[in-house]
Amino acid sequence: DTGVSQNPRHKITKRGQNVTFRCDPISEHNRLYWYRQTLGQGPEFLTYFQNEAQLEKSRLLSDRFSAERPKGSFSTLEIQRTEQGDSAMYLCASSLERLGRGTEQGNTEAFFGQGTRLTVV
């Protein structure tokens, strides 16, 4: 399977514990996004990387959240001191930004992983 892979698929943790999720994007994709989705809502943007650089962070990304993409390939999202309000589906997506000139440059479609469902008890 050459799609976006997320691990684990499910995580149950006690309030106050730290959790880390991993995302492996499609191999040639230089952009990687993290989203959060709560029940009945559309996905909400958290942050994105261009290669290893984290270029944008949402206000939703509190100080307890940190994301990394150290080598421009896989990414991790860590939540420290989890709270019950952190319970959600965490989605990762990747895309290829074409650099250069002309009509080939710009954003392309993003491909999502299956998500990691976090339950904080």
Add this chain to the structure above:
Amino acid sequence: DAKTTQPPSMDCAEGRAANLPCNHSTISGNEYVYWYRQIHSQGPQYIIHGLKNNETNEMASLIITEDRKSSTLILPHATLRDTAVYYCIVRAQYIIQGAQKLVFGQGTRLTINP
């Protein structure tokens, strides 16, 4: 904030065409219309996108009005597996600040009935 308006839910009979509308009256000239869908407990799946011409692929057709203020996603022969939440998103094609991310609204919950 999402720049699109979609009906919260729709029903369609299996085998019929499902037509999902989307209003994007504030769309700007460099913004494309993207459609994604999300089947229960899965990540969103890309369907199609377009700028101003109608587009068709193996999954669906996208009809964009001439003034680009609205569009319709057409699933020509809906099956039970097309039951999902469908999201219409406008997104700039070119790299300007804040344009890289997809901004999801509530979407339309499409139910295909046997």
